[in-house]
Amino acid sequence: MKRVWCLYRVSTKKQVNTDDDLPMQKNACRNFVEKMADWEITNELSEKGVSGWSKKGNQRDALKVIREGARNREFDVLLVFMFDRLGRREDETPMVVSFLNENGVEVWSVQEGRRNIESHNDKLMNYLSFWLSDNESHKTSIRVRESKKQLSSQGYFQGGTPPIGYKIYETAELHWKNKDRRKKELMIEEKESELIKIIFSLYINRHMGYRKIVDYINSKGFRTRDGKLFGVSTVQRIVGNPIYTGRKRYKSFDGKMHEQPHNEKLRIISDEAFNQAQDIKNKRRLCMTQQDKEGIPLTGKLMFSGLAHCRYCGAKLSGNYLYRKQRKGEKETTTVIYRYKCPLNKGNISGHHACSIWGAKKYDNLILQQVKQILKLSAVHFLEEFSVNLRKNKERCNENNILMLEREERDGYKKLKNLHEEIARSLDGESMFTPLQLSQAIKGLEEKIKENQKNRSLLKSENDNGKLINPQDWDALFDEADDDLKKALFSKIIDKIFLAKEAVFIDFTVQFEKLILYNPEV
Structure with missing residues (x-):
């Protein structure tokens, strides 16, 4: 087990x-x-208000303790957040690293890895590295990132517009960067919630889609914070945002999404x-690509x-559905x-209704048979257009692939190209892969x-040689077409x-009626 000593240091300026x-x-x-x-x-050793420039190594108590500990073999690794925590004097700091290495101590940085001074090249690189470390703006940027990341992970609000349903309030805690400011957190805004x-x-209990929800809330007088109508994208974000269960997401500096600790x-x-x-949303997304609507009406x-x-x-008929359960032995299906x-159809207000509910499977089939028969006999040019659209869809899919x-x-x-270059390095003994491994790859x-x-x-x-559908073969192809293409054809006729x-x-539409009248077979 390697014994680790940690050194933490901050100066009072520019940090x-x-x-x-x-x-x-x-x-x-x-x-x-x-x-x-x-x-x-x-x-763990800490230095507050100590400048890496103004104080030499022999004037810093922490470094004296570290030197003494290294001589006595009290630790194996010195760990700092960044190497400029050791100091920024280019004439001294490399010597500190060299001294520790000579006494069997590894020097590591959280941000920059391990630092060695074993060869002339290592000494040169370390000298340049510490000499360049006075570029404070870059270093400060990294430390600010780390602070903001940790504050975000602890649940503090890090700026921006609060999600719908929340507002910002100031806590009693002072801000991490400016003592004149206070840390902020989110709290529930009653009206928006x-x-x-x-x-x-509406989404769960009434199975409304995003567009219907938008129409509903806008008709009820709800408006955005800017006084504008709600849009579909806003509702989509709301339905998928886990903050409404107390789990706030935030985007880290590495571009990845993380979650703050749960806040009830x-x-x-x-x-x-x-x-x-989320289950409804995922099933709807799946059915859009696979036409698999099982489990979600x-x-x-x-x-x-x-x-x-x-x-x-x-009256225009509305869509409706019901669940039917069937039991076969011990197995029940829905x-x-x-x-x-x-x-x-509410009493006799709209007249007598011999029927007010029609099963979609039965009546869709009756309509389809009539439409297909008429199309087959009279509307060749509509079939050609259907064929063209089907071919275009196929070509578009092929082009994307x-x-x-x-x-x-x-x-x-x-x-x-990279593998061939690696073979050359492998033959020179500079690669971690053998020529055989690279050859197989x-x-x-x-x-x-x-x-x-x-x-x-x-x-x-397939795109170059694609053929239009033969009207004689269109019946089977029509049955294989997706519902959107069929609906597009029906809307025209x-x-x-x-x-x-x-x-x-x-x-039928007026245009299609004219075609039927010109065809004596219909």
């Missing part, structure tokens, strides 16, 4: 606040030691409600939503049944590039669809 900089250095050094398997801190609860309730005072939504919202599942009307009162429903393959190929050639990469080129050629050939009991009536 972060002296009361907070030492704890920051301590935390960073302790975290660094925890990551080293065989290290243990046995002593009610809006957050409404949004989550910030909770607006229960963990159960938030997790339920979506009224958009209805093929003729927006076109379907009630035959009895003329199925979602999608339906069209007349919103005006081609671009991805080209990017991978460029990266592959760069890696190949090159072979594997070359095979991958060839496979990449082959796939790219196939995709290009259908004006309205009226549903009655065991019957459907289709009103």
